[in-house]
Amino acid sequence: MIDAPLTRVEEARLVPAGGPARLALSRLPRAGEIADAAAAARGVSAWVDGRLVVTAVPSRLIDAAGRVGGRELADLVAGSVEPAVEAWLGTAPDLPLPGRAVLPTATRPVVMGIVNVTPDSFADGGAHYAPDDHPGAALRHGRALLEAGADVLDVGGESTRPGADPIDVDEELRRVIPVVEALAEEGAVVSIDTTKARVAREAVAAGAAIVNDVSAGGVDDELVPTVAELGVAYVLMHRRGTPRTMQDQAEYTDVVGEVFDFLADRLDHIQAAGVGRELVVVDPGIGFAKTAEHNLVLLRRLREFTSLGRPVLIGTSRKAFLGRVTGATSTDDRVVASVTSAALAVRSGARIVRVHDVAETVQALAVAHAIATAGDEA
Structure with missing residues (x-):
């Protein structure tokens, strides 16, 4: 064949x-x-x-x-x-969430708010994870993001920053399941940011509707079959190596072509494994095994990824390459750069943006979307 x-x-x-x-x-x-x-x-x-x-x-x-x-x-x-x-x-299709309403990615950009339940994430490590008050700090943060306009809350218990060490599955479950369960019970659309099949299974049982996998199934061979069995939405992201090794593998002859072909191949693979293509979001993996220049080229040519026919997710929020462009060494000083990159990504075809600064991003995307669609009904 x-x-x-x-x-x-x-x-x-x-x-x-x-x-x-x-x-x-x-x-x-x-x-x-x-x-x-x-x-x-x-x-x-x-x-x-x-x-x-x-x-x-x-x-x-x-x-x-x-x-x-x-x-x-x-x-x-x-x-x-x-x-x-x-x-x-055309435009990306809506993203169905089985058993729930769809995410309206066909009609407007969607904001995914980040809820890090970790002590070591690069932008806000420990700010929303207090072991003596768990899951209180994370829940307060998640509710604030919803109030600010987040469409989805992405809950993660293991840092994927460059150089981060892995944690065992029991610790990850201890961190994320109480947060997922409580936020889902309050009506939030929850995504679980994990590379592990057991965490995905238990998070979906607790109410998660999306599995956000930064490894494209490369860490746990059971993750993709588990997603297929559960019938939930799935974020397929490009990455090489692991957080410990990925920045040593940031070498490409044609970064756009290589990342695109990887995503296209994996999209075919997971569809063959039983994950409905209509449930998949693609993410070129900004900052994962990429130099600052690679990230900028991918963003400039983002529309090419819409050729895959799936909603494109972009996560640039507060990342180091923005600091290299602007000179902002503190992640807290990269809010303007993050919001700008999110708005430009949407203008270039992204339908979901994963961000720390929800209120600012919601306003920026509302303006970007209004400009992009002005006169369409005339």
């Missing part, structure tokens, strides 16, 4: 008027022959890090594939190219 090609749309604004798109294709059978056939139909192609980048009217590219390999190859290319272009041109 031939793997379907992966299509990343770099530009497609002219397609509705019959114009060309610029497409980057990986895993394309007979790619050189298709490139030659597309060139004969007034297409332009180049090889970039092993990917075929073609500027052509999509229908002509599909016809070129047909001339090379017949209907079977034409259908294979069409099945990759057409949905990618449609997704890039």
